[in-house]
Amino acid sequence: YFQPQYNHSSGTMVGAEVLCRWIQSDGSIISPGVFIPIFEKNGFIKELDQYIWRKSFEAIKHWIDIGEDLVPLSVNISRISLETDEIINVIAGLKDEYNIPTHLLHFEITESAYINDQVQLIRRINEIRNLGFAIAMDDFGSGYSSLNTLKNMPIDILKLDMGFLRGTQNMDRGGNIISSLIRMAQDLDLSTVAEGVETISQADYLKSIGCDVIQGFLYAKPMPENQFENLVESAHKD
DSSP, X not given: OEXXXXXXXXXXEEEXXXXXXXXXXXXXEEOHXXXXXXXXXXXXXXXXXXXXXXXXXXXXXXXXXXXXXXXXXXXXXXXXXXXXXXXXXXXXHHHHHHOOXXXXXXXXXXXXXXXXXHHHHHHHHHHHHHTTOEEEEEEETXXXXXXXXXXXXXXXXXXXXXXXXXXXXXXXXXXXXXXXXXXXHHHTTOEEEEESOOSHHHHHHHHHTXXXXXXXXXXXXXXXXXXXXXXXXXXXXX
């Protein structure tokens, strides 16, 4: 599944996050919140990671071959996949196999990955960046967020969780926090993506404080590949 990302100033689609949905035979969907923790516990998350990466490389290669207009895709790397050097060989192998422009694919990591062996984690992330792929830190602000992580982690994109702007209490404080985070990201030469944006007032506020990209139900819910392809095609025609 794909969830588009937009520049709120222009209304232009500028990217999409690749997501996983488990669709059962009766058409019902099992939430990632249910199966992802199980896969992390039993180790199958590494297989799922590599499946989604390959499907993303395949999609980009296919769109290039048919002359389709493209936007960059971002794919997730689980904390478990970052625990060994196998990840470097897998991503390098996919790069060689599909030979796509690396700027068309970003990899997202979660801040929780930084909790364990920080030295080896930073080395692995740098090796992925040396292959030409940008790295985004996902869900910053959704849980335990450390400024030390921003100081030490070699990332290119900061994805901000909209928890700061939800609810009815402490909205002013939440707005001040996210404004400060965006200014800090700009000072660190990081692009910013706000995910979970649901209202026009949230999007307008984010635009006013310099957030680059909006992702959330305000613009689009996650959608199957054929629906996403139609959306990209119609957007470029417009």
